[in-house]
Amino acid sequence: MNAARVYVRPVGLAESPQTFDGATIRLGHSLVWCHLLALESYEGGSLVARQIVPVDRFAEALNALPADQAERAQTQFVNLSRMHAPLQLGVRVLRFDQPQVMGILNVTPDSFSDGGRFTDDPAQAADAGFAMLTAGASLIDIGGESTRPEAPVVWEGDEIARVVPAIRALAHSGAILSVDTRKAAVMEAALAAGAHIVNDVSALLYDTQALDVVVRSGCPVVLMHAPSQGANPHAGGGYGHVVTDVFDWLEARVAAVVAAGVAREKVIVDPGIGFGKSLADNLALINALPLFHALGQPILFGASRKRMIGALSNEAPVDARLGGSVALAMSAIGSGVQIVRVHDVPETVQAARVWRGLRDAALTVPGLG
Template sequence: MNSISGRGRVAGLPAWDRCAVMGVVNVTPDSFSDGGRWFDTTVAVKHGLDLVAQGADLVDVGGESTRPGATRVDEAEELRRVVPVVRGLASEGVVVSVDTMRASVAEQALAAGAALVNDVSGGLADPAMIPVVAAAGAPFVVMHWRGFLQGGNVKGVYADVVGEVVGELHARVEAVLAGGVAPDRVVVDPGLGFSKEAEHDLALLAHLDRLRALGHPLLVAASRKRFLGRVLAGPEGPPPPARERDAATAAVSALAAHAGAWAVRVHEVRATADAVRVARAVEEARGTQRTPGADGTPGTDGEHGPEGAR
């Protein structure tokens, strides 16, 4: 299977020959993972450039925490946080995604050089979002979303989490397409951790093929999330802090890449950049391996004989 065609190509973005790595720059004081570390514009731009140097293919810039219980920042503050960082990174040639639920922020970020809009509400939080994205001709990430998380993990009840998430994402994608966003510019995201418990997130990761069957490139954003802490803690132990979940994140990145994800979104880039490249190398090895002969003799890889000789 050709890697690009298998993962899907997003019009308006580079065509990577493997699962892409989206690095995260949170320009916030209260992100669950790294709040406050990159709050200054200059520091945030430098961090984004460092992520690219570590192997990020694109950088996702956000100015509003979406952790459970977070209160929303006002529009002016989100613009103040996000737009200068987008402009600074884009001026350095970085492929920038803007992580926002506000159409005004998306519009100004696109004007400042952003190439992609990543809206965790899939356009539901702001009715103006889809018209703005459609008018700009920008790629758009449609995430599975059941509402704001103030007050806890709201509406996280599922009889069949995979079926319900796939169905709800399908309906949302249809609405986005009807709003004028081109089909080849739509990316889907299962929304791990959003109105979902650990068992829901794991079930979705186990069935990424069902999400890919929606027919759009797939973004997996598992980085440092609570379900990884639950897995690492085991049945009795306390979950490790968010920054101690990077090895687990890289493991999910490798699994997602193997399952055909278009991109993974991560805070710590280097380990995931290595993981997706290993997954790609294994994929290439599978493609060159011959099947055993009809007489049961071992196959070869097309370049070496059975004993490894040319």
């Protein structure tokens, strides 16, 4: 068996399959198509081989690979264009064939961007959630514990007291609700209160009971990459090659939770921008986002107001990072990411709708594809 690991990375993205006479694949059933693939092999964190292959000649390229690499590459190729069926969440439906905006609702005293706004006021938190829905958010992500660097761990009882009232207040709003937590007891309480999705920064590894909660409930789950699943998810973070390391970790984690009983079609992946990653690491991951479709799962992307924006814009403070947040969200959408998690819902929704208009024109207007 060859020691090198192979990856199939989309590098030639297109607005429409018409641009290349249909010789494309549709990434993750999104509104992004690809006509060129980079067939890359890495060993020990170093690139050892690369071949740029047109989509319609991919089968030929596999013939030149060792059998184990060819099998892995073929699996990734199939995953790249895998159709993600809509999720029926009670009376609500979450579709993956167009970008969805997830609004962030923190009911915490110390979150890096909006901590303290809604900690002791469930009605105000619910109003903020309603405002995001009115502005076009498809999902609301409710969290009761900050995961900023060095944030203290919150006792699960306090976390439940924070998130459950907000979830109950929004449960009949028509929103799809996710709970941003890594604790099994909080997951159970949130799901009982009306949440539909578990969004766990530890990928169900922080709490030994968390995986069982998700399996028993049958709810969808977001598995995020972080270098540590301990109290501080930012700890560690040494990478051989950050893109392939994160890809391999998520690949293994998806396989583990599916083997434990979570339905594959209910698993969403998140590369964990900003969690134990340097500016260079984050930029590499964002530029390589199309590769993550090769995992065969919908992708969630969250970089809203994060410190990398300040690092790239004269140390802009948290409340002055709107432009950078929208730019990163649109970069992700342009890579076929299905869900973007943001603080600034109206601005992101507007940008996404304009982007969608451009894609619709490329698909339907002769000469614009």
